[in-house]
Amino acid sequence: MTPLITEDERQQLLAHGETRAAGRAIDPLPVVRLFTPDAHATWLLAALDPADGDTAWGVCDVGIGMPALGTIKLSDLASIVGPRQQSVMRDRYFQAVRPLSEYLRLMQENGGIID
Numbered sequence: 001m002t003p004l005i006t007e008d009e010r011q012q013l014l015a016h017g018e019t020r021a022a023g024r025a026i027d028p029l030p031v032v033r034l035f036t037p038d039a040h041a042t043w044l045l046a047a048l049d050p051a052d053g054d055t056a057w058g059v060c061d062v063g064i065g066m067p068a069l070g071t072i073k074l075s076d077l078a079s080i081v082g083p084r085q086q087s088v089m090r091d092r093y094f095q096a097v098r099p100l101s102e103y104l105r106l107m108q109e110n111g112g113i114i115d
């Protein structure tokens with residue numbers, strides 16, 4: 001099975017997580033986009049908690065048109081399967097073009113991810 005994040009993405013997520021853990025407000029570009037190919041759920045992750053290396057922070061959209069900032073454990077994402085038994089996947093072609101807050105705003109306006 002392909003890992004949800006690459007080692008390079010993990011390092012970027014941890015760097016943002018260290019900034020957040022230090023209490024500094026950040027609005028970074030998301031590092032990775034994860035999705036369920038058969039359930040319309042999407043996660044744009046921007047940081048990883050350095051304390052556990054598993055709790056990710058970003059925009060979570062479980063496919064009901066109500067995206068929000070939040071946290072989720074990568075280990076939990078790895079166990080999710082959709083209605084057709086498809087696992088969560090990493091969008092290998094995702095390249096963030098705007099800060100996380102802008103993705104959230106656009107996703108809330110449009111009811112889901114826009115690019």
